[in-house]
Amino acid sequence: MTGGVAGLLLAAGGGRRFGMPKALVPYRGGLLVEHALATLAAGGCDPLVVVLGAGADEVRARVALPGLVVENPDWASGMGSSLRVGLAALDPADAVVVLTVDTPGVTAAAIRRLAERTAPDVLARATYDGVPGHPVLIGRAHWAGVAELADGDTGARPYLARHPVAAVPCEDVADGADADRPEDLR
Template sequence: MKIALLLLAAGGSRRMGRPKQLLPWKDTILLDHALQTAVSSKADEVILILGAEAETIQKSLKRGRFNILIHKEWEKGLGSTIKKGVSYLETFDPLPQAVLIMLGDQPLLGADHLNSLIDQFKKGGKGIVATDYGAKLGVPAVFSREYFTKLARLQGDSGAGVLIASNVHSATGIPAGKRTADLDTPEDYQSLTQTHQKSDS
């Protein structure tokens, strides 16, 4: 069973005020940390999607087992970035059985959580295996290929969470505890670095 992983990192980081993909994180940068997590998982193929500041960010990344997809229309929103990635996957022959969608700004979520999602999906039963945030299910999440068409129709800022919510009967969740924090603002970054930079998350 082939599972592809889309790492979404195309946004303009408006609330952060600078490219958060390049923020220092431990001994590397935030996006490199996310890539290390992705390629360390059980996903068969990793595709990184860049958009804003793509050239600058690409030059700052270490080489690894991943492909890069440039989304020139990244300003159209998260949904358009997912659409770009899934449309790319639909050119594969054979088509992957599923896609794991993750964000580049959740550094506390490790490969162990991604593997838990993948393992649960491979057990069968549900077409969507998502991260349980308590009040809702969200990404990182694995979607079977029966959802590729719907994912490719996402527009604007409507992300994968919208699709999960509208298909909750076909979804199951895996809790990630307090590791789901993401980095959107300078305050988020300062808070998280103070508590986790020097520890193994």
């Protein structure tokens, strides 16, 4: 299927500061990974791809995840490798909304706001009071360049720093804060 906007959830990390893989964190009656995928789906993303790594077998044993589930064997090297794995797994789409599992305050409304800009050459990211955050919208024309520069925990940042990126204010519909520690979810 060509066209539309895909959803890519990065959920492979070990959650060193959190004390466990964040994909396995209980949240609102399920797991954080389920919440994030449901948010992408409610925001209009289709297909969905989730990248697992640390705790992947336990995630699979505990929940049936919608969409395509891929595993990043190099998850410990950082988010960059998960981004590369996820982009490589995507079917043709005009663009992809990239979300990290540790941003539970991102809403379907924020996803839709970015998805409205879908085009093969788009680069856009949510901002919260002027500060860039997630989600990030990456047009298909940029996937190879993003994958080439994604390294360690920087994700798409090196590529985005070299190209014009539309800022999409989302503070009125979402909270882009990372949940790095258990107390961040309270």
